[in-house]
Amino acid sequence: MTIKTSKTANRSPIKFYTLGGSNGVGKHSLFFKLKNLNVLIDPGIQSNTDGVDVRKKNFDKLDAILLTHAHIDHIGALIAVMENHPQVRVYCTAATKMLVEQAFNKRPDISPPNLDLFMKRIYAMKYKDAFCLGRGIDISFIHAGHILGSASIIINTPEGNYLVTGDFATEARGLLHPFIAPDLDLRGLISEGSLVGHNFPSATRGQDHFLGEVGRLIENNQQIILPTDCLSVFQEMAIIISQEQTKGKFPDCPIFINNWLKDSFSAYAEHSSSLFLARENSKKIGWNFMVLEPFYSGSNPESLGRFCYFAGPAHLKRSFPKDFAGKIVEQGGVMVTDSRLSSSQVKKRVLPQRKMKGNIAQLKCSNHISGADLSSLIEQMRPENVVLIHGQKHALGRFGRKLSMPSSVAEIGEEIKL
Numbered sequence: 001m002t003i004k005t006s007k008t009a010n011r012s013p014i015k016f017y018t019l020g021g022s023n024g025v026g027k028h029s030l031f032f033k034l035k036n037l038n039v040l041i042d043p044g045i046q047s048n049t050d051g052v053d054v055r056k057k058n059f060d061k062l063d064a065i066l067l068t069h070a071h072i073d074h075i076g077a078l079i080a081v082m083e084n085h086p087q088v089r090v091y092c093t094a095a096t097k098m099l100v101e102q103a104f105n106k107r108p109d110i111s112p113p114n115l116d117l118f119m120k121r122i123y124a125m126k127y128k129d130a131f132c133l134g135r136g137i138d139i140s141f142i143h144a145g146h147i148l149g150s151a152s153i154i155i156n157t158p159e160g161n162y163l164v165t166g167d168f169a170t171e172a173r174g175l176l177h178p179f180i181a182p183d184l185d186l187r188g189l190i191s192e193g194s195l196v197g198h199n200f201p202s203a204t205r206g207q208d209h210f211l212g213e214v215g216r217l218i219e220n221n222q223q224i225i226l227p228t229d230c231l232s233v234f235q236e237m238a239i240i241i242s243q244e245q246t247k248g249k250f251p252d253c254p255i256f257i258n259n260w261l262k263d264s265f266s267a268y269a270e271h272s273s274s275l276f277l278a279r280e281n282s283k284k285i286g287w288n289f290m291v292l293e294p295f296y297s298g299s300n301p302e303s304l305g306r307f308c309y310f311a312g313p314a315h316l317k318r319s320f321p322k323d324f325a326g327k328i329v330e331q332g333g334v335m336v337t338d339s340r341l342s343s344s345q346v347k348k349r350v351l352p353q354r355k356m357k358g359n360i361a362q363l364k365c366s367n368h369i370s371g372a373d374l375s376s377l378i379e380q381m382r383p384e385n386v387v388l389i390h391g392q393k394h395a396l397g398r399f400g401r402k403l404s405m406p407s408s409v410a411e412i413g414e415e416i417k418l
């Protein structure tokens, strides 16, 4: 445990503002004034319902952009902000850089030559390597345990150390290096609390339950379709199932994915050396995935035997293989969803004309820190100030009041001094 020795009285504070939504999962963007450096951590999503449009944000100057991870609610507005600030450089981990490129590659409004120019302005940093932004301000990325490439950011200033967690998870789920509290005297902690107030099982319990349930269905020779987003916990589960199969700990079956998910699976494979899994298993990571669609989309699932089919996007629209999914469920297979859509929404989207036989299972898994874990982490880190963001405002507020140390919930656009 770190013992605080410093006094804050004579030190000037750092200031930050939350832009584009601190009070709700999604739309994560923070604007820092560090000495006379202006630094944006995550541009957030391009347009959002909070009435804050970061494209129109008029930063008088912007010196650097730092990215925590490549979820769209954090990077959606990246290209728009880079366009408005043609000199600004972007820093993130190597895997995040690759995922950013994949995300913007899919966007029709950005031409490939233009995307190349933007990518040249994004600098891939190694975990734990500190780099200087100028004015005695050092930055380093540490593992956040949330998705491939995800990072928490340590800001080291002459006035003290600050930690911006981004989305993070402290529980080791096996695939990613979990977030580990840095051994630092922390003047300020800006932490996400997406799961504060939510009734989610702990990450490892959620994972065990998922593997147990899906494994049992496969043992019973079921065909399973799992609606999955890129960079979601279910995608993580697909890799873990594949790994467990190589160890003989999960029943054998093909793991199919659809074309829509292919790139993000390749990103995990390409950056596998940065995974916790790689440390544990050296090069023996199983990547037993087959892209099922579009090749089989016209065929009858019955001919395929038992399988797990991870298919995106999870909202079941656009590229999601609706017809094939419908056939699987109609023939007695099971659709396993996360808890975002209700089973009636699932029915409406996948089987509008047909009678559903009730083969929809919902499994809750998470890659965020839970409220209970967050309070023990704060206790362990003993920061002088805690600011909570990126969760539900009322839940964060209640949580903050329960903490025994100074804490607050950031309001959008409010200036916060730490």
Ligand SMILES: [Zn+2]
Pocket: 025, 026, 027, 028, 071, 073, 074, 167, 390
């Ligand atoms: Zn987020």
Ligand SMILES: [Zn+2]
Pocket: 069, 071, 146, 167
């Ligand atoms: Zn995220």
